[in-house]
Amino acid sequence: xxxxxGQIAALLGGKAEGDExxxxxxxxxxxxxxxxxxxxxxxxxxxxxxxETDSTAVIVSEDFxxxxxxxxxxxxxxxAYLGFTMLLEAYAQFTKASLVGxxxxxxxxxxxxxxxxxxxGAFSYVGKNCQIGxxxxxxxxxxIGNGVKIGDGTIVHPGARICSDTQIxxxxxxxxxxxxxxxGFGFAPQPDGTYKAIxxxxxxxxxxxxxxxxxxxxxxxxxxxxVIKKGAKIDNQVQIAHNVVIGENTVIAAQTGISxxxxxGKNCVIAGKAGIVGHIKIADHTTIGANTGISKSIKKxxxxxxxxxxxxxxxxxxxxTLFKNLDDLEKRIKELEKKG
Numbered sequence: 001x002x003x004x005x006g007q008i009a010a011l012l013g014g015k016a017e018g019d020e021x022x023x024x025x026x027x028x029x030x031x032x033x034x035x036x037x038x039x040x041x042x043x044x045x046x047x048x049x050x051x052e053t054d055s056t057a058v059i060v061s062e063d064f065x066x067x068x069x070x071x072x073x074x075x076x077x078x079x080a081y082l083g084f085t086m087l088l089e090a091y092a093q094f095t096k097a098s099l100v101g102x103x104x105x106x107x108x109x110x111x112x113x114x115x116x117x118x119x120x121g122a123f124s125y126v127g128k129n130c131q132i133g134x135x136x137x138x139x140x141x142x143x144i145g146n147g148v149k150i151g152d153g154t155i156v157h158p159g160a161r162i163c164s165d166t167q168i169x170x171x172x173x174x175x176x177x178x179x180x181x182x183x184g185f186g187f188a189p190q191p192d193g194t195y196k197a198i199x200x201x202x203x204x205x206x207x208x209x210x211x212x213x214x215x216x217x218x219x220x221x222x223x224x225x226x227v228i229k230k231g232a233k234i235d236n237q238v239q240i241a242h243n244v245v246i247g248e249n250t251v252i253a254a255q256t257g258i259s260x261x262x263x264x265g266k267n268c269v270i271a272g273k274a275g276i277v278g279h280i281k282i283a284d285h286t287t288i289g290a291n292t293g294i295s296k297s298i299k300k301x302x303x304x305x306x307x308x309x310x311x312x313x314x315x316x317x318x319x320x321t322l323f324k325n326l327d328d329l330e331k332r333i334k335e336l337e338k339k340g
Contacts, residue, residue: 005057008038009075011090012059012083018073024056027091033058033072040084059083096155099137115152133170145181151208163220169208169230177215180204184219184226184242184260198222200242207231213238213254222260229266247284265301289313 006020028037030046033055040059041050050058051068058072061080077083103122108114112126115134126132126144133152138144142156145163151170156162160174163181174180186198202221206228212218213236218226221243228234231249239257240246247266252258256270259278264270268282271290276282280297288294289306298305304313311319322329 005038005073005075008057008087012075012077012086014059014062014075014077014083016057016073016075018057022056022073027088028055030055030058038075038087040080040087042079042081042084059087096135096137103140121158127164157214163204165203166206166220167203168206169210171208172206172210172212174212175214175216175236178212179217180206180212181220182217184222186222186242186260202226202242204228207248210234216240219244219260235272241278253290 002023002025004020005016005022005024008024009016009020024038025036028034028039030039030041030053031049033039033053035054035056037055038057038059039053039055041047041064042061050066050072051070053072055072057075059075059077059080062076062078099119100117102120106120106122106124108120108126109128109130111128112130112132114132115136117135118132119137121138121140121142123141124138126138127146127148129146130144130148132150133154135153136150137155139156139158141159143161144156147165148162150168151172153171154168155173157174157176159176161179162168162174166181181204183200186200187195188198190196200220200222202224204218204220204226206212207230209231210228211233213234215236216234216238218228218240219242220226224243226240226242226244228246229248232246233251235252235254237254238252241258241260243261244258245263247264247268249266250264250268252270253272255272256274258264258276261279262276263281265282265284265286267285269287271288273291274288274294276294280294282294282298283301285302286298287304288310289304291308292306292310293308294305294310305311306313307316
């Protein structure tokens with residue numbers, strides 16, 4: 001793919017300072033840029049690279065003022081980071097749109113349907129009675145179980161597993177190795193000390209614009225549905241148990257575990273390795289720090305929580321000044337006791 005700087009400036013709603021007819025064909029880091037590449041500058045600590053880069057063009061913010069001469073062409077936009085993000089999105093969409101057709105061998109059951117402009121990679125499998133929308137990309141070795149519904153524009157990456165009766169909305173992205181809709185962890189203790197498996201007969205619903213990271217698992221509900229609401233973004237290696245509800249536009253970082261029947265509000269931020277017990281509710285706009293344990297419902301919206309078990313971040317930081325000085329405090333107390 002090759003585009004002129006004028007075309008890119010128009011796409012981003014910006015202006016090129018220099019020859020708009022110059023062409024670029026790839027995206028480069030500013031510190032590694034070469035002829036034909038386009039980079040961006042949004043963080044001031046990378047500014048020195050602007051004066052050295054061989055990139056054909058660099059996207060900068062409208063108010064950027066260089067302090068040295070440079071040889072690249074600037075494309076000025078309202079926000080450089082957002083502008084480059086828009087360029088990445090356009091590049092990704094162009095790449096996805098060009099991926100059309102069916103590779104063999106692959107399996108698609110005769111009772112299932114799929115929309116136009118789809119892609120099915122080699123060794124992919126689509127089971128019975130599936131309804132798959134248009135512009136859907138199913139990559140090699142992906143598995144789609146019976147009765148699955150997938151909306152328009154969704155991408156199922158290589159090796160992802162979508163179990164039976166899962167419902168996926170429009171423009172979702174399921175990354176490699178993710179498992180959506182496997183049985184929840186339900187076992188009833190027996191008098192003899194063994195455990196009896198409880199059938200998991202529910203499903204998983206992913207609403208529109210949901211992202212599920214690599215090797216993340218979203219369990220089906222025991223009854224009803226496990227629900228990931230629209231706009232939620234789930235990182236790699238996250239465990240979401242049966243009957244959990246994740247609110248709109250909530251983001252969850254890697255290695256977090258959420259136990260069964262817990263409800264997470266909208267626009268929450270959950271950092272890596274957080275652990276959340278089951279059957280509780282987390283209020284909207286809650287931020288949960290890395291390695292934080294949540295053992296009870298969070299009812300007040302907008303809190304930032306940290307620690308194990310969790311407490312308000314300001315209370316934790318005040319307490320931490322005492323935690324780290326406990327050894328010294330103990331010695332001082334013993335010295336005072338001797339003097340007494």
